[in-house]
Amino acid sequence: MSKNNIWYLPGPFHQYQEDVKALAKEAGLVIVDANVALNRKGEAKEVPEVSIRPELKAVAVVVESGGLRQDDIDRLTAELTSIGVIVESFAEQALERPQGELGETAGRLFQVLEAVNAGVASLKRERDGEVQKVIDLEQEKADLLKQIESLKAAAADPEVEALKAALDKAGVTYRANASKESLQKQVAELNQQ
Incomplete structure (x- = not known):
């Protein structure tokens, strides 16, 4: 133990x-x-x-006579209130500048958060632009695939298809991409037998 x-x-x-x-x-x-x-x-x-x-x-603020005056306390209270409004509005993603004159700290905080908002908005615009580019490229790809399929369909030569059908019927193998001349030669050899 x-x-x-x-x-x-x-x-x-x-x-x-x-x-x-x-x-x-x-x-x-x-x-x-x-x-x-x-x-x-x-x-x-x-x-x-x-x-x-x-x-x-305990932490206490000591105010000696001649220390903070009532107007200093009022100014600090107003600045803290402004800071509270700025922080709350930023948290709600709707940055709001409080009414009246801002103190130095509240003014600087507002500038910083305004810059952050502008940066975020710029990144969102850039992201949305990139998303649109992807959508456009996907549409172009779909259009090109349709064009390729239509070209393949248009390229089918009825005579080549007839030659392939004759070879298929006789059970003769041939290359899928064999030329017309090659297929004609195989069919001619088949007819000679």
């Missing part, structure tokens, strides 16, 4: 107040990052208690 000595601890390990490597060594444990472990095979039942460093627990 194997010893359960693996401490599955979510990384990164520097986020903990305690020295987790020292604690693991003290307890005879091997640390494995729980975020990437596929299973909990060999998991230790009793592991040291650890806590996350306080400065990593």
